[in-house]
Amino acid sequence: MQLINIGYGNMVSAARVIAIVAPDSAPIKRLIQESRDKGTLIDATYGRKTRAVVIMDSDHVVLSAVSPETVCGRAAEEEVEEDE
Template sequence: MSSFPVLNVGFSNIVFKEKILVIMQAESAGAKRLRSEAKDHLRLIDATQGRKTRSLLVLDSGHIVLSAIRPDSLTKRLESADNSIGMEDEEED
C-alpha cells in the first residue's frame, strides 16, 4: 500500500485524495457540461483506457479526470484504507 493518500481511479492511474473536490456520475447533464468545458480548455484527463466513462472527478486545480469505475466504487475506495485494484470494477461494460 502506498504511503501517500491516493485514490486508484483505474488501470494504475492515481489521484491524490486531497485534490478531489467532487465525484460525479458521467451521464448527468452537469458532468457532460464540465467535461465539454474541460476539453475546450485542455484540462481533461482520460483515465478510462478506452472503456465506458462511468465517473468524473473534479480536482481543485480545475482538471477533470474521467474514470471507468463507478462513483460508488470510487467513494468506497476513498473511505477505506485499502486502495487495491478490483478487476470487477475495471472490466464492467
C-alpha cells in the same frame, strides 16, 4: 500523501478531490466538454465507458471507467488504513 485508485493503475491525490460524480447529467457533460476545450481533461478510461467523473481543485477533470461508488469506497478504505 493519500492516493485514490481510480482504476487501471491510475491514482489521484485524495486531498485535491472536490467531487466524484456520475457522467449522466447534462451539466456534467457540459463540464467535461468545457474541460476538454480548455485542455484540463484527463481521460483515464483506457477507451472504456466513462462511469465516474472526478473533479479536482486544480480545475482538472478526470474521467474514470470505475463507478463513483467504487471510487468512494476505495477512498474510504484508504482513510481507514491511514487512521490505523
